Amino acid sequence: MHYKAIKVEITQPIPYTNQNFYEIVWAARLEVFRQALEGGAKTPFDIMACLVNLEQQFTFGVEKLPSPTGDGTLYLNGVVRLVPNPDSNQQSLSAPSYSFNQILAAVVQHCDDGVKAIVELGAGYGRNLMELRHHLRRPDLALIGAEYTQSGRDAMEFFNASFPDLTPIQTVFTDHRLASFPFISSKDKVLVFSCHSLEQVEKLPLDFFVNLADSSEDITGVHIEPFGFQAVPRSAWSDVHHAHNAFIRLKDYNLNMWACLEHAVREQAITITGVALNASFAQPENPSSVVVWKKRTA
Structure with a gap:
């Protein structure tokens, strides 16, 4: 090409x-x-x-x-x-036909046999869901790619049509700014995740995670997002936190994801079960953090 x-x-x-x-x-x-x-x-x-x-x-x-x-x-x-x-060396270019994205290990870790559906919020063209499908090898598992862009949904449908023998990715529209999740089954055990997708919205609705938790009776969330500096008091920021904050503001990326998570905890909608701040510097200027939460039940 x-x-x-x-x-x-x-x-x-x-x-x-x-x-x-x-x-x-x-x-x-x-x-x-x-x-x-x-x-x-x-x-x-x-x-x-x-x-x-x-x-x-x-x-x-x-x-x-x-x-x-x-x-x-x-x-x-x-x-x-x-x-x-x-910096590219065209003489040595050879991408492997399959290489699992290790950042998705956090998602795999929480996909037990009881999970009936995996939902990606901001699925892009479906790469992460395709990797999870290949890695998990569970044809019974519903894969839902929730994506804002029409072109991203078109790309997922292209792969569905081109490879009909594989479990299809169900494509649905989502807009993080609406904090509405009608495509999530209220009865099944659901694993929802995002990967540098929530970052695209400068300010999420305060009830984002409250509404997300309310969408299903049994739901776990895994979010691989650049929120690390938000979770640290400004007085304790290092040079990395200051640089990250400046980059986020330059790009009009998200500034309140952690505040929305804390709000959901106060509302007793979720329990945060794990946090790893700045777990990956694959993008040095925009390091990834990971948060895992579960719907809180009485």
Whole structure:
């Protein structure tokens, strides 16, 4: 596959927001997936390997346009440019057909035999759920990809249609800003997780985790999100916390996830059973923390 740019079809330029950014870049990746399948890819992970190789060579950069009114607003025109990565060595590029993302071990750890459904909030194009499906090998397990972007849901449906012998990922719309979860079964034992998805909303509704816990009679949450600095008193911040806070504010990422969790504890909706702050520095400027909670029952 040889690209200089990928043009995503949109009727008119759209404002640059975190959500619209992903609407465009997931659509660009869907084009890569289609080309990989046409090129002979046999499994979802063959397709992923094509994407990984491309991402080793290039950075996906969205083209931004200034507002015609001059108010400083930026717009996206649907063009994704592939900028060569100067550090890549094309001679040695070879992504494995399957490599389990170890950060998902926290999810696997809490998926016992009683769990009937795994729900990812902000599933993107479904990569994490595909990895969990392959790793867990439980065809009885419902996989639900809750995703804001249409292009992300389209990508999950592309994989469903392309590999019909695999357990399909059920695709549903979600908007973290609504804190509404009608797609979660109230009767089954549910494991819900997110991975750098809640970060995209600067301020979650205060009742986010209260409502999430209320969506099922038996629900456990695992969230791999960059909230570490939020859980530490500002007076105890290190240079890492200050730098992380500055980065989050620059990107308009989330600032109140920990406050929402604490609110849910006070409301006796959940019990936090585990926290690991700054557990992964895979993104050095945006380290991942992990929190695990269970619905509180009388």
